[in-house]
Amino acid sequence: MLTIDLGAIAGNWRTLCRRVAPAECAAVVKADAYGLGAAHVAPALAAAGCTTFFVALLEEGVVLRPCLPGAEIIALLGALPGREADHAHHRIVPVLNSLGDIARWQAFARSVGRRQPAWIHLDTGMNRLGLDAAEARRLAEQPERLAGLELRGWISHLACADQPHHPLSAAQLGRFHRTLAPLPAGRRSLAGSSGLWRSRAFHLELVRPGAALYGINPTPEAANLMRPVIMLKSRILQVRTVDSGATIGYGAAATVARRSRIATIAVGYADGALRSSANRGHVFIDRRPAPVVGRVSMDLMTIDVTDLPEAAVAPGGWAELIGPDRSVDAAAADAGTIGYEILTGLSRRHHRVWLAPATGNLATGDQWTS
Amino acid sequence: MLTIDLGAIAGNWRTLCRRVAPAECAAVVKADAYGLGAAHVAPALAAAGCTTFFVALLEEGVVLRPCLPGAEIIALLGALPGREADHAHHRIVPVLNSLGDIARWQAFARSVGRRQPAWIHLDTGMNRLGLDAAEARRLAEQPERLAGLELRGWISHLACADQPHHPLSAAQLGRFHRTLAPLPAGRRSLAGSSGLWRSRAFHLELVRPGAALYGINPTPEAANLMRPVIMLKSRILQVRTVDSGATIGYGAAATVARRSRIATIAVGYADGALRSSANRGHVFIDRRPAPVVGRVSMDLMTIDVTDLPEAAVAPGGWAELIGPDRSVDAAAADAGTIGYEILTGLSRRHHRVWLAPATGNLATGDQWTS
Numbered sequence A, B: 001m002l003t004i005d006l007g008a009i010a011g012n013w014r015t016l017c018r019r020v021a022p023a024e025c026a027a028v029v030k031a032d033a034y035g036l037g038a039a040h041v042a043p044a045l046a047a048a049g050c051t052t053f054f055v056a057l058l059e060e061g062v063v064l065r066p067c068l069p070g071a072e073i074i075a076l077l078g079a080l081p082g083r084e085a086d087h088a089h090h091r092i093v094p095v096l097n098s099l100g101d102i103a104r105w106q107a108f109a110r111s112v113g114r115r116q117p118a119w120i121h122l123d124t125g126m127n128r129l130g131l132d133a134a135e136a137r138r139l140a141e142q143p144e145r146l147a148g149l150e151l152r153g154w155i156s157h158l159a160c161a162d163q164p165h166h167p168l169s170a171a172q173l174g175r176f177h178r179t180l181a182p183l184p185a186g187r188r189s190l191a192g193s194s195g196l197w198r199s200r201a202f203h204l205e206l207v208r209p210g211a212a213l214y215g216i217n218p219t220p221e222a223a224n225l226m227r228p229v230i231m232l233k234s235r236i237l238q239v240r241t242v243d244s245g246a247t248i249g250y251g252a253a254a255t256v257a258r259r260s261r262i263a264t265i266a267v268g269y270a271d272g273a274l275r276s277s278a279n280r281g282h283v284f285i286d287r288r289p290a291p292v293v294g295r296v297s298m299d300l301m302t303i304d305v306t307d308l309p310e311a312a313v314a315p316g317g318w319a320e321l322i323g324p325d326r327s328v329d330a331a332a333a334d335a336g337t338i339g340y341e342i343l344t345g346l347s348r349r350h351h352r353v354w355l356a357p358a359t360g361n362l363a364t365g366d367q368w369t370s
Helices: A006-020 A030-034 A038-048 A058-067 A084-090 A099-112 A133-141 A167-180 A328-334 A339-344 B006-020 B030-034 B038-048 B058-067 B084-090 B099-112 B133-141 B167-180 B328-334 B339-344
Strands: A002-005 A052-055 A072-075 A092-096 A116-121 A149-155 A187-189 A230-242 A260-265 A282-285 A288-291 A301-304 A318-322 A352-355 B002-005 B052-055 B072-075 B092-096 B116-121 B149-155 B187-189 B230-242 B260-265 B282-285 B288-291 B301-304 B318-322 B352-355
Touching: A002 A006, A006 A038, A006 A352, A030 A038, A030 A058, A030 A339, A038 A052, A038 A058, A052 A058, A058 A072, A058 A084, A058 A092, A084 A092, A084 A099, A092 A099, A099 A116, A099 A133, A099 A149, A133 A167, A282 A301, A288 A301, A318 A328, A328 A339, B002 B006, B006 B038, B006 B352, B030 B038, B030 B058, B030 B339, B038 B052, B038 B058, B052 B058, B058 B072, B058 B084, B058 B092, B084 B092, B084 B099, B092 B099, B099 B116, B099 B133, B099 B149, B133 B167, B282 B301, B288 B301, B318 B328, B328 B339
Parallel strands: A002 A352, A052 A072, A072 A092, A092 A116, A116 A149, A149 A187, B002 B352, B052 B072, B072 B092, B092 B116, B116 B149, B149 B187
Antiparallel strands: A002 A230, A230 A260, A230 A318, A260 A301, A282 A288, A282 A318, B002 B230, B230 B260, B230 B318, B260 B301, B282 B288, B282 B318
């Protein structure tokens, strides 16, 4: 059972808005709003006042267009060859990542006889997407390359924003300014969830958080200022007592060192509980922590509940994987990854409930546990 | 782009049928047929002659019932309290995993005045689900516990079947026979994809492969006798040249030791490319291997293509993540996991194409690469 608090997401967006004003705060809703259901999340953010949304792919924008009729929707991965007309039809503004992208989009604008909107991505140190320094210089020297484009703005992307004093962040900001100096003026966007907490210098005209909206801590060096967004619970199917020395699960990969009670819960890696949490993850039962023992199976996990009161653990009861007792970030740390991968890995097999913003603040434990 | 060869799946099922005859070969289609689309896979298997299907959850069976009108559908995780009538209505036979499960199912049968079908799971060493030895003894001593049940058979589950000579497999088989001796006769099922290759003694009356149907090697100690089933490709978005010493991607987690060409491809962990493949995975471009460099992002991966001919790597081209050049098992090994987790993690964001069995054998490279 996956409960998603749309009010908490909207609240997080408002917190970030206040932080960055007068800069605009957009919302990143790519990858189905980080796995939480973009068709629910984006309208809740629009109702809160958000008017600019980032997706990765055209297709993600097309799905959202009907529920965001007036919003600017921007596709970070740009327009694939042959899909230009679909971008125009659904008003999904591409981010152009190379001179080649710019030339294709310009050719499309010419072919339809109408200026076409675009953001342009300048790489400042990710070495992943975006015009490199040489391409940016050529663009500055040959402004005719922008003819026919309605330039919405310039973006770049920080590589180490989650590390508060990483020198690359300041270096990237400096490069962004130097690269932009000879280029046409436009709105600028550099910071995401973590970057916007670093200093006002990173805000520029537009910030584009994703993870922070969904409750992931954007400032891992400090307490999380974001409200928790999801509650993930799973049913206890069975509780068994095993003797000292018994092995548990696939590969007999765990051996219990004492007579133990083992609870089997109905969640596994097919639900997004990563196999890398084997023998080191935790869940909470009746608000008490209990460790994962043995491997994670496709549909099941085994939990050592020996130290919990017997009455607290019974078939039909619930185990909390993520929620008030266990943050997304803590679950990620146990699996050796980041909260982003935990969220995008939540499978469709979970029964999902979206709490409407009007329901109020439901991010506290008592209200979740019904 | 994810291509799923239904003919290869049906062919793998036929191979396993021949291997285990006269035992029956069922098919495990839980977790959406290991991520490959149960609504496509199950009918293809039914057309090939399969009549028994295993799912994990009631809901998975309900979705499949309309496309498998005559088949036996069995839910491994049993009937949750309160859902008994749904099992009966959709004819999803529960596997009963404890005396408590048996008592509830019996009470339901009494309440509707009709015998209800069930499989019963005897634990022989997984310590995960199923009646333990003491519960099985009580069941043998109190046969009235089975009154009102139409006993379809007995199942157990091997913990170490993928290791050819692991002593636990023979021990589990012995325990299964000893536990069954005083119990009512019924069909017996112990082996899955790997267990059925161990020896005929494991076949009993019914085997229930999943992974092998989907091309995962059931005998990791030897060559894979299964046909490959999926092809996963992703677009090359951009190719850039970076100087020696440049850092790539998030966390500046990779530094190139020479002037390098880096290709960025449109696939990331939100698509199921696990972050644990960072700096150690490979893809194939133009049938040549190229290593993942830096972290895996949500929507993107960066690949070192310096050693590939320049003409072979261009924006708009394809990178093969899984296919004729790279097995599911190899991709899993790079990510530190098993093929099962790779398959169930394939996200809905991939454009999916199912090749109908009538299309013939499409599991060879040339036919895939259109």
